[in-house]
Amino acid sequence: MSTTVPPRPLRVGMFGGAFDPPHWAHRALADTALSQLALDVLHILPTGQAWHKSRTLTPSAHRVAMCERAFAGLRGVRVDTREIQRNGPSYTADTLAELAAEYPGAQLFLMLGADQLLAFKTWVRWPEVLQRATLAVANRGVNIGVDADPNQPSVQDLSAVDIPFIPLAMPLQHISATAVRAHVRGGSRRFPDLDVLVPEGVARYISEHHLYQHSSA
Ligand code: ATP
Numbered sequence: 001m002s003t004t005v006p007p008r009p010l011r012v013g014m015f016g017g018a019f020d021p022p023h024w025a026h027r028a029l030a031d032t033a034l035s036q037l038a039l040d041v042l043h044i045l046p047t048g049q050a051w052h053k054s055r056t057l058t059p060s061a062h063r064v065a066m067c068e069r070a071f072a073g074l075r076g077v078r079v080d081t082r083e084i085q086r087n088g089p090s091y092t093a094d095t096l097a098e099l100a101a102e103y104p105g106a107q108l109f110l111m112l113g114a115d116q117l118l119a120f121k122t123w124v125r126w127p128e129v130l131q132r133a134t135l136a137v138a139n140r141g142v143n144i145g146v147d148a149d150p151n152q153p154s155v156q157d158l159s160a161v162d163i164p165f166i167p168l169a170m171p172l173q174h175i176s177a178t179a180v181r182a183h184v185r186g187g188s189r190r191f192p193d194l195d196v197l198v199p200e201g202v203a204r205y206i207s208e209h210h211l212y213q214h215s216s217a
Pocket of ligand 1: 016017018019020025026029111112113114115116138139140141173174175176177178179
């Protein structure tokens with residue numbers, strides 16, 4: 001007699017960010033999430049009008065092109081431009097509602113860094129986000145600015161966080177997009193080469209398109 005095993009629900013991740021530019025920590029986070037959470041698909045969502053960022057972002061076409069390069073070769077990754085195309089501010093709750101409709105019965109996961117977890121209760125409709133998705137969090141150094149000393153890492157303290165999340169098992173990555181932009185415009189000499197901070201395709205794209213040479217932050 002043969003028994004049929006019911007198919008397991010699809011495991012779908014979303015990872016949003018300004019990705020201005022995407023860097024090695026973003027790729028490491030996606031790579032870790034794909035394997036640790038056994039994701040079938042991971043949507044990478046460059047933000048449109050990020051409601052929580054005050055600086056003007058680099059035009060979305062560049063950020064999308066850099067995401068294609070930054071996450072290239074990771075199985076199951078889709079660079080998804082829906083938040084850019086959406087009119088008005090973009091909210092994670094809306095994107096999760098769309099993904100839930102597109103993948104009926106799937107288990108949804110939301111990837112984020114520790115700084116975003118600590119700010120999570122400021123997110124629009126955060127209880128709905130929690131209801132729809134399991135949070136998966138990469139820890140992040142507190143000391144991540146341009147002048148950060150990589151020998152003195154100081155990790156975000158998440159012990160007081162009272163919302164459920166899965167910690168992503170990845171080594172701390174002391175990189176931020178702010179530090180990459182500062183490096184390109186010459187504000188930081190800490191790292192010798194851009195491709196220490198960003199995947200090679202992104203480094204080449206930044207250089208070919210003269211990005212971040214005059215950015216203010
Ligand atoms: P910026 O320096 O411009 O604020 P960023 O480096 O934080 O940018 P984002 O595109 O804003 O990059 O980040 C997208 C997501 O990736 C966020 O959830 C953020 O917490 C996470 N993230 C970014 N850098 C790291 C890192 N070094 N370690 C862990 N998570 C990170």
